Amino acid sequence: MSDADILHAAKSRYAVGLMSGTSVDGIDAALVKIAGLPGTKVEVELVSFKNSPYPVRVRDEILALFDPEKATIDRVGRLNVWLGELFAEAALSVIAMSGLSPEDIAFIGSHGQTLYHSPEAENIDGYDLRYTVQIGEGAVIAARTGITCISDFRVADMAAGGQGAPLVPFTEYLLYGEEKRTLLLQNIGGIGNMTVIPAGCAAEDVFAFDTGPGNMLIDGVVTRLTHGAKTMDAGGVIARGGRPDSGLLSLLMQEPYYSRGLPKSTGRELFGTAYVDRLLNYQQEFGLTDADLVATVTRLSVRSIGDAYRRFVRDRYSADLLIVGGGGSYNPVLMEGLKQEMASLGVQVLSQEDLGFHSDAKEAMTFALLADYTLANRPNNLPGVTGAEKPVVMGKISLSNPGGDRERGAKT
């Protein structure tokens, strides 16, 4: 262990993690206290959490730029620094809320906003090209907060041949792994993603993948059916008033993504606007009410999670518990459906809240912890999860001043 490592391990440090997910519902900011040396057993405590919803104008611009036709270089460049400003404000705001000051914070880890994700390699002139675009300029965050910012994590994993996603399993393994129970951690954000942590396993044994749509189709359909008056099925109220259509559900489950082998990840490129257009056509074809359609896509999220467990997990590991996080855990119709679906497979379902954690904060906390590893120059990807050829150190560092200020947030 180097002198720097010993110093690092001896001190706990405050850090901020920032995340904006595929649902584009705002910026999640988590202020955490981290103790322990990266690469060994670290402890992370959530000090405060804040969601800062996007102003309508910003949300509309992000949604518009998901469409590659509209994402012209000037609009992407402008939004990159615009989001940098908003991420910086979100960080300062969660720091103020905690009663700490920016001088107390060692660093910020920021995921940014994904605009486009293309994890399958295209071979052009002999080069395997895979790419991903997260914006929210780290240099702006560092300049506005005066705190070193680590951002743009995914590209390093992709440069090593990985999918650049999912990244959360790395911290889930560190924070949740158990000796005796095999755990499934299911995030239901815009996209659904599952992490499998076998009982007593090593980091190499963890695997994870996107299960398919989480809330993305529910949000998409509700937004269209209500002409934008609603952007989600809050409390599952609409789905509760309808009935899932089994014929349409079977048809939707034929989507090839579900049977594609691991590693795999997906996003708006598949389950975005064009998919919602198709659902609205099916609504006519199958003669469904609005509520039936919402109930059907809600059930689709549930079914795709159960299906993923059957196809990719059950033969290798029998899971004891599925822990649900992300905004979908606040939808009771989704949760009841999932409890039923998983009970038939012998798996208990609990939410992060049932275990005393904070569903929304989990992803933001991840980026603080990943950034801690970046600064310690320790690998923070899981090749078994992303398909990368080797462990790499992900994250680009924007120093807040030429000398850096790593130590200033350290607390003995």
Ligand SMILES: Nc1ncnc2c1ncn2[C@@H]1O[C@H](COP(=O)(O)OP(=O)(O)OP(=O)(O)O)[C@@H](O)[C@H]1O
């Ligand atoms: N009270 C609620 N009732 C029903 N659904 C809810 C509720 N609160 C949040 N959601 C759903 O959760 C979504 C947001 O989830 P979350 O913040 O986990 O997504 P995300 O982090 O943007 O996505 P991803 O993890 O895919 O990047 C909302 O768009 C909505 O569909």
Ligand SMILES: CC(=O)N[C@H]1[C@@H]2OC[C@@H](O2)[C@@H](O)[C@@H]1O[C@H](C)C(=O)O
């Ligand atoms: C490219 C991208 O932004 N992917 C997100 C998305 O949202 C959920 C799922 O798809 C997951 O793969 C990922 O985010 C989390 C934070 C992850 O990398 O673990």
